[in-house]
Amino acid sequence: xxxxxxxxxxxxxxxxxxxxxxxxxxxxxxxxxxxxxxxxxxxxxxxxxxxxxxxxxxxxxxxxxxxxxxxxxxxxxxxxxxxxxxxxxxxxxxxxxxxxxxxxxxxxxxxxxxxxxxxxxxxxxxxxxxxxxxxxxxxxxxxxxxxxxxxxxxxxxxxxxxxxxxxxxxxxxxxxxxxxxxxxxxxxxxxxxxxxxxxxxxxxxxxxxxxxxxxxxxxxxxxxxxxxxxxxxxxxxxxxxxxxxxxxxxxxxxxxxxxxxxxxxxxxxxxxxxxxxxxxxxxxxxxxxxxxxxxxxxxxxxxxxxxxxxxxxxxxxxxxxxxxxxxxxxxxxxx
Numbered sequence: 663x664x665x666x667x668x669x670x671x672x673x674x675x676x677x678x679x680x681x682x683x684x685x686x687x688x689x690x691x692x693x694x695x696x697x698x699x700x701x702x703x704x705x706x707x708x709x710x711x712x713x714x715x716x717x718x719x720x721x722x723x724x725x726x727x728x729x730x731x732x733x734x735x736x737x738x739x740x741x742x743x744x745x746x747x748x749x750x751x752x753x754x755x756x757x758x759x760x761x762x763x764x765x766x767x768x769x770x771x772x773x774x775x776x777x778x779x780x781x782x783x784x785x786x787x788x789x790x791x792x793x794x795x796x797x798x799x800x801x802x803x804x805x806x807x808x809x810x811x812x813x814x815x816x817x818x819x820x821x822x823x824x825x826x827x828x829x830x831x832x833x834x835x836x837x838x839x840x841x842x843x844x845x846x847x848x849x850x851x852x853x854x855x856x857x858x859x860x861x862x863x864x865x866x867x868x869x870x871x872x873x874x875x876x877x878x879x880x881x882x883x884x885x886x887x888x889x890x891x892x893x894x895x896x897x898x899x900x901x902x903x904x905x906x907x908x909x910x911x912x913x914x915x916x917x918x919x920x921x922x923x924x925x926x927x928x929x930x931x932x933x934x935x936x937x938x939x940x941x942x943x944x945x946x947x948x949x950x951x952x953x954x955x956x957x958x959x960x961x962x963x964x965x966x967x968x969x970x971x972x973x974x975x976x977x978x979x980x981x982x983x984x985x986x987x988x989x990x991x992x993x994x995x996x997x
Contacts, residue, residue: 671763675749675981693971700968703906707972710903714896719743721892722784724885725878726772734771741983742767748980751973761785763984775867779874782840784889786875790831791893792928797824799925806918820929835879835886838872841865900924903972907965923965 697704719740726734746760761781768777800821803809809817834842847857861868879886904920 672984700910703910706906707903714899715744717892717896721889724889725783726780745980745984748977751977775870779871787889787893793824793827795897796925796929803922838875840868840871907968911961
């Protein structure tokens with residue numbers, strides 16, 4: 663990537679961090695007291711994400727390698743994973759900064775079409791694993807928690823929504839999604855002129871991307887399921903964050919409860935995807951989730967607070983990593 667483009671992403675990340683610090687809805691002295699209350703659990707939460715991002719990076723690395731010798735070192739994939747998520751967390755609507763950044767940084771290693779297809783595939787896998795996580799959580803809730811009529815209706819709606827999404831994702835994996843996505847954008851106001859021009863100019867590249875997406879599921883199923891398994895495992899490990907935080911407040915919480923809390927919270931927060939860092943939505947989701955499991959709602963608000971600080975720290979780390987290890991690899995022809 664040219665340095666001027668990297669600097670644009672970097673300055674955007676710095677600007678987002680400043681805005682978040684200025685709009686943090688808590689007195690900093692009170693925040694410090696809450697962090698001191700967390701004790702050793704707060705560093706444990708921060709370090710936990712070293713492993714979660716490792717699983718995310720490994721999933722993407724498997725897709726990039728595709729059973730072959732990797733042209734990009736794993737540490738580079740890890741760095742781009744952390745920086746990409748940092749940009750996404752800081753961006754309203756999400757997936758508006760991290761994905762273009764990853765594509766532009768990966769292109770010198772594997773070519774434009776391979777970089778684009780691997781990033782699209784990873785994003786699809788990341789979202790796909792969420793739907794499986796929510797669906798499995800619905801099953802766990804039905805098995806281990808009491809379900810009344812209201813809860814039964816809500817769980818049925820969530821399960822139907824997840825199954826429908828899984829169906830469309832599998833269809834997208836079989837046939838590709840790049841060309842179809844731009845055809846859909848061609849019908850939307852404000853972006854249809856740009857999308858039509860891009861589709862006309864880059865149709866051959868987009869069709870190549872679709873062929874690579876379809877090939878992953880049809881011809882290399884082991885790569886597909888390994889990447890999906892790693893992403894799903896990252897969702898489960900993520901629940902340990904809630905477990906660590908709640909253990910600051912009580913020793914009467916099970917890991918199963920933390921899985922259900924995380925599932926409900928992530929589902930609730932993703933309904934408010936248009937908010938940078940999902941401000942307010944995640945805290946509300948935590949409060950509602952723990953309340954539904956007969957845990958004091960104040961515990962959920964505290965969990966949301968610690969999670970928010972952890973996100974901010976990792977956003978700073980991700981933005982700083984954008985300026986590290988940017989050597990120029992050997993030039994790779996577009997594949």
